[in-house]
Amino acid sequence: MIVRTTAEITDTDRHIKGNNGNWESKRIVLADDRVGFSFHETTIAAGTTNDFHYANHVEAVWLTRGKGTLRDLTNGKEYPLEAGTMYLLDGNEKHQVIVEEEMQMLCVFNPPVVGDENHDENGIYPLLRLQDDGTVVREK
């Protein structure tokens, strides 16, 4: 069994700042826990528009705080986001998160994020795999 607290993650190498400057992510469960998914708490700043594209991962997002809009960039559809709403990117959809009130979200990634992944210029995380010997290989 593994038990962790926010205090153990905040301001450590598990606390990642997004390279668009708009979000931060506390990486609660990572690939080295070897459970097949990673689990993050993400905060996104009010007044921002964020383009994401998890081409190599499935992501589920559960909003615990905040308000805004999710836009599916594959078809232009928009969905209101507020506490208690979940979206699942089961088709690796390019999407946009438009934030009216600061959002806090709980996010699950499969395959699991290894550690400090950040978005490239297209909003994509690389596909990194943690090998049994602890080394990380880039697969995409």
Ligand SMILES: CC(=O)NCC[C@H](N)C(=O)O
């Ligand atoms: C909602 C979203 O995709 N936010 C960006 C950060 C990501 N969820 C992460 O925790 O790495």
